[in-house]
Amino acid sequence: MFIQKRTGLIIAGLLLVALVAVACAPAAAPTLAPTAAATTAATTAATTAPTTAATTAATTAATTAATTAPTTSATSASAGAPTTAATTANLSGQHVSVLGVWGSSELTAFQKVYGVWEKQTGGVVDWQGTRDLTAVLTTRVQGGNPPDIAILPNPALMQQLASQGHLIALDSFMNMNQVKTDYAPAWINLGSYQNKLYAIFYRAANKETVWYNPQAFTAGGYTVPKTWTEWMALANKMVADGKTPFSIAAENGAASGWPLTDWMSEIVLNNCGPTVYDQWVTHTIPWTDACIKQSFQLFGTILGTKGYVLGGGQGVDATNFVNGTYPMYTNPPTAYMDYLGSFAQGFITAQYPKLQAVTGYNFFPFPTINSQYAGSVTIGADVLVMMHDTPAVRSFMTYLAGAPAQETWAKLGGFIAVNRSVPLSAYPDPISKAVAQDLYTAKVSRFGAGDVMPAAMQQAWWKQMLLFAQNPSQVDATLNSLENSAKSIYK
Amino acid sequence: MFQRRRSLTSWLWVGPALLILAGYLVYPVIVTVYESLMNSSLSRFVGLDNYIWAFTTESPLLALRNNLFWIIVGTTATVGFGLVFAVLADRVRFESAAKAAIFMPMAISFVGAGVIWKFMYDWQPPGIPQIGLLNAMLSTIGGWAAANHVVLLWIGAIAGVVALVTFLIALVRVRTFLLSALAIIIFPLAILGVGWLASAVQAVSEITPSDLALLVVVIQLVLALAAVVSFIYAMMHDTWGQISIVGAVIAALCLGLLYLASFQPVTWLQNETTNNWALVAVYVWIWTGFCLVVLSAALKGVDAEILEASRVDGANEFQVFAQVLVPMISTTILVVATTMIINILKVFDVVYVMTSGNFNTDVIANALYFQAFHFEDFGRGAALAVILLAAVVPVMLFNIRRFREEEGMR
Numbered sequence: 001m002f003i004q005k006r007t008g009l010i011i012a013g014l015l016l017v018a019l020v021a022v023a024c025a026p027a028a029a030p031t032l033a034p035t036a037a038a039t040t041a042a043t044t045a046a047t048t049a050p051t052t053a054a055t056t057a058a059t060t061a062a063t064t065a066a067t068t069a070p071t072t073s074a075t076s077a078s079a080g081a082p083t084t085a086a087t088t089a090n091l092s093g094q095h096v097s098v099l100g101v102w103g104s105s106e107l108t109a110f111q112k113v114y115g116v117w118e119k120q121t122g123g124v125v126d127w128q129g130t131r132d133l134t135a136v137l138t139t140r141v142q143g144g145n146p147p148d149i150a151i152l153p154n155p156a157l158m159q160q161l162a163s164q165g166h167l168i169a170l171d172s173f174m175n176m177n178q179v180k181t182d183y184a185p186a187w188i189n190l191g192s193y194q195n196k197l198y199a200i201f202y203r204a205a206n207k208e209t210v211w212y213n214p215q216a217f218t219a220g221g222y223t224v225p226k227t228w229t230e231w232m233a234l235a236n237k238m239v240a241d242g243k244t245p246f247s248i249a250a251e252n253g254a255a256s257g258w259p260l261t262d263w264m265s266e267i268v269l270n271n272c273g274p275t276v277y278d279q280w281v282t283h284t285i286p287w288t289d290a291c292i293k294q295s296f297q298l299f300g301t302i303l304g305t306k307g308y309v310l311g312g313g314q315g316v317d318a319t320n321f322v323n324g325t326y327p328m329y330t331n332p333p334t335a336y337m338d339y340l341g342s343f344a345q346g347f348i349t350a351q352y353p354k355l356q357a358v359t360g361y362n363f364f365p366f367p368t369i370n371s372q373y374a375g376s377v378t379i380g381a382d383v384l385v386m387m388h389d390t391p392a393v394r395s396f397m398t399y400l401a402g403a404p405a406q407e408t409w410a411k412l413g414g415f416i417a418v419n420r421s422v423p424l425s426a427y428p429d430p431i432s433k434a435v436a437q438d439l440y441t442a443k444v445s446r447f448g449a450g451d452v453m454p455a456a457m458q459q460a461w462w463k464q465m466l467l468f469a470q471n472p473s474q475v476d477a478t479l480n481s482l483e484n485s486a487k488s489i490y491k
Numbered sequence: 492m493f494q495r496r497r498s499l500t501s502w503l504w505v506g507p508a509l510l511i512l513a514g515y516l517v518y519p520v521i522v523t524v525y526e527s528l529m530n531s532s533l534s535r536f537v538g539l540d541n542y543i544w545a546f547t548t549e550s551p552l553l554a555l556r557n558n559l560f561w562i563i564v565g566t567t568a569t570v571g572f573g574l575v576f577a578v579l580a581d582r583v584r585f586e587s588a589a590k591a592a593i594f595m596p597m598a599i600s601f602v603g604a605g606v607i608w609k610f611m612y613d614w615q616p617p618g619i620p621q622i623g624l625l626n627a628m629l630s631t632i633g634g635w636a637a638a639n640h641v642v643l644l645w646i647g648a649i650a651g652v653v654a655l656v657t658f659l660i661a662l663v664r665v666r667t668f669l670l671s672a673l674a675i676i677i678f679p680l681a682i683l684g685v686g687w688l689a690s691a692v693q694a695v696s697e698i699t700p701s702d703l704a705l706l707v708v709v710i711q712l713v714l715a716l717a718a719v720v721s722f723i724y725a726m727m728h729d730t731w732g733q734i735s736i737v738g739a740v741i742a743a744l745c746l747g748l749l750y751l752a753s754f755q756p757v758t759w760l761q762n763e764t765t766n767n768w769a770l771v772a773v774y775v776w777i778w779t780g781f782c783l784v785v786l787s788a789a790l791k792g793v794d795a796e797i798l799e800a801s802r803v804d805g806a807n808e809f810q811v812f813a814q815v816l817v818p819m820i821s822t823t824i825l826v827v828a829t830t831m832i833i834n835i836l837k838v839f840d841v842v843y844v845m846t847s848g849n850f851n852t853d854v855i856a857n858a859l860y861f862q863a864f865h866f867e868d869f870g871r872g873a874a875l876a877v878i879l880l881a882a883v884v885p886v887m888l889f890n891i892r893r894f895r896e897e898e899g900m901r
Contacts (some may be wrong), residue, residue, distance in 0.1 A: 456866035
C-alpha cells in the first residue's frame, strides 16, 4: 500500500516535469531555429519545414543542384554579368527558406535556377512546397515563423501581407534603376504598397491562349476563328461533324474552379473592356451589371449547349485541369480546343514529348468579342516577397529578380519572364516566344480578376462557377448569389 | 493528517491533467469565444455581427444544413449497420474474422480514406476506360447487359410470367393472402377516394392545394407500405407465393440490368444528388466497425437464457431482436449514437480531401477552416467554431449524464 502511494507520487512528479518541458518547447523553438540553420541542412529542414514533402524536396534539391550546376552556371556566365555584386558574395552555409506551390517539372526548373546561385555564393536554399499556400503561410506568419521568401500566386495576398507589415521593402537594398530598366512601370505599381516596392513579379502567364491540335484542324477542314461569332460557328460545325469542340476542366483540389474564373475574366475583359473590368474587380459595379451578365450568358452558352463540352458540365467539374489539356492530342482527338493559360504548354509537352511546337500543338489568341477591345489579354504572375532581412536573403532575392536567373528558366521552357531584359531569343520554341511577345505588346492587359479580388471573394466565385458549370442557364441566380457574397466580403 | 496527505496525493495525481486541460482546452475555448466577437483581423469589437452573418448568409447556412444531413444519415447508418452486423456476426463461426474485416477501415486515416475513395468515385468521360471502381463496375455490367440484352429480355419475361401465374395460384390458395391482395386492389381505389375527398374538402375550406397534396402523398405512402408488407408476409407462407417472389426478384434483376445497359458514368462527387451521400458513405465505411465492436461487446453481456426464454414463448427471430435484444442494450446504443453524433458534427477531413466543400457539400468545420486560414477572417472562423462547440456540448452533456446514471446503478 505504502509503496503504491510512493510510486504514484513519483509518476506525478515525472508528469509535472514532462508538462514543464512541453510548455517550454514552443518558446524555445524560434530561438533554436537560427542556430540550427547555421549548422546543418538536415536539421533546418526538420525545424523550419515540418512536412515530409519538404524534407524530401530539400534532399532532391541538393542532388539536382549537384548534377546540373556545371551546365547551368556555364550558360548564365555566357548570358552576362549578374545584376549586382551581391550575388558573388561569400554566403557559405547560410540558408534561405522558400515557400511556394511549385511541384514536378516546375520545381525541377526552379531547382536549376537556384542551383546556380548556390554554386556562386555557397548559400543553401531550403524549399518548402505546398498546394495549400495561403493556409500554410497564414499559419506560419501568425505563429511568428514566416519563411524567408514566399512565392505567392496572386497580388491580392501580397497587398494584404504588406498592409499588415509582414513584408520587407525591396527598395531598401535593391538597385532601383536596374529594377526600373528590368520591369515595366505597371508591374512595379502592382508590386508596390504605399509607394514602396514589396514584390517582384516573377513568372508570368499569358491567359489569352486557346490550345488546339493543328493537324486535327487540318484533317477536319477547320480554320482558326478570329471572332466570337466565328468561334461559335466553328463549334457548331464540329458538333455537326459528330465531334466535341471544347475541353474544359476545373478540378484542382481546394482551388477547384479557377480555370472557369479565368474563362470569365477573359470574356469580361474582351466583352466589356478595361474600365468595366476594373470597376467589376473592385466591386464598384455589382455582379448583376448588364455587361457582366451578358458575359456570363456567353460562357453559359458554351457550357450549356449540348455536345459542346467534353463530358458536359459535370465532366468540367470532375476533370483535373492538367488532364483537360490532353484530349486534343489523342488519336482520334476526343475534343478540339482547350482554353487555359500559357503554362498549359508545359503540361502538353510533359505528356506528349514527341509533339512538335506549332505543327503538333499550337494556340490561337482568344477570339475578339467586341472589336473595340480586340487584343485584350488577362495575365497571371507569381509574386516574390521577402519576409526576413539577412544578407543571404537579399542576395537570393536580387539574383531571382535579375535577368540571368529568369533567362535560365526561360531556356528550360514553361517560363514567361516578367523581366523585360530577358531577350526573346532565350525562349526555346516558337510558341513560348509568341506567348511572351503577345504579352509584351498587348494593347490592354489586366491581371486575372480572381487574383486581385479578396481571397474570400475569389473562393466564393470559384465555388459558384463550379455550380454554374452544372447549371449554366441559372445566370441570374448565380450573379445574385455572387453579389450577396460580395456585399459581405468587400466591407 | 492521513486525510490531508491523501488529498494532497490526489491533487498531485489530477494536477497535470488539469493543467493540460486548462492550457490546451479551457484557454483556447475562452479565446475563441472572445475572438468570435471581433472583426476579421481581431482588431475591433463587432458584437454579434459574425453570428448574424453565420445565420443569415447562404454559404454558412448551407454548411449547417449539410451537417444536419450528415448527423441524420451518418448516425443512422453507422449505428444501424453496426447493430445489424453485431447481431449477425454473433451467429457465425468466423465471428472475429468478420468483425476484424469491418473494423479494419478504422486503422486508416481519414485523409487516406478520402484519397482512396476519391479513386473509387473517379469519373472519366464516356467512351474512355473508367478508372474509378464504381463507374468501372457499373459500366462493365452495363456493357455486358447491353451485349446480352436479348437473353436478359427472355429470362426476365419468363420469370415475370412465372411470377404472375404463381401469384394467381397463391391468390386462390391462401385466404389471409387474399386479404392483402385485397389491400393492393383497395390501394389505388383509396388514392382515388382521398383525391376525391381532398377536392371536396378544398371546395368548402381554406386549406391550400399544396397542403392537401402533401396529405394525400403521406396517406398513399402509409397505405402502400402496409400493403407491401402484408403482401410479402403472406406470400412467404405459401410455396406458390415463394416461387412468385423468386420469379419477381429475377424479373426485377433482369430489368435492372437492362436499365444499366444504357449506363453513363456518374460524377459521384460533383453531382449534387449523389455527392453528400457519397461522402457520408466514406464516413460510414470508416466508423461502422467502431459501432460494431462496442455493440457486439454489449450483446455478449445479454444473458442467453432470456433470449432462449423468449423463443420458447414463441417469439420469432425478428421479435427477439426488436423486442428483447435491442431494449436490453439500449443504453449502449444511445452511448454509441451520441458518440457518433459528436464525431460527425466535427467532420472535416473527408470533405476537405474529397470535395473541399464544393458542389454544395460544405460542412461547418470546413467552412471554419476556409474562413480562418484562407480568407484570414478570424472573427467569422471563430464564430463558426463556437457554433460547432455549442452544437456538440448538449450531446456531450447528455452522454456524461447517461454515463453517471449508469455508474450510479452499479
